[in-house]
Amino acid sequence: MPRYLALVLAYVCLALAFIGVALPGLPTVPFLLLAAWFSARGSKRLHAWLYGHPRFGKLLIDWETQRAVSRRSKLIAVSMLAVSAVVMYHRLDNPWLLAGIGLLFAGVAVFLLTRPEPR
Incomplete structure (x- = not known):
């Protein structure tokens, strides 16, 4: 997958995750996981920001290391x-x-x- 396509998809999934925080029916976590996956392929900076985020970072780390959900x-x-x-x-x-x-x-x-x- 080209880097720019992964970056665009990472931002689209991240936007959908943020919308999903407030909108019932739109899940947050799957889009957040996809954003992390795409950002790992498209932007190290975005990937680091996601994992360092005060709200989302722990969710991503728990999922990556333990396949666990709080x-x-x-x-x-x-x-x-x-x-x-x-x-x-x-x-x-x-x-x-x-x-x-x-x-x-x-x-x-x-x-x-x-x-x-x-x-």
């Missing part, structure tokens, strides 16, 4: 998935789409809840 992060993520599911249930009329989203959300929740907590 209890607080799990609680917030699963709560936001539940809120998003309720909002979509009231807004969407297509039962197949609702079922698909429900399965996706359930899969994400199971994945998160089965990750160990950092030591």
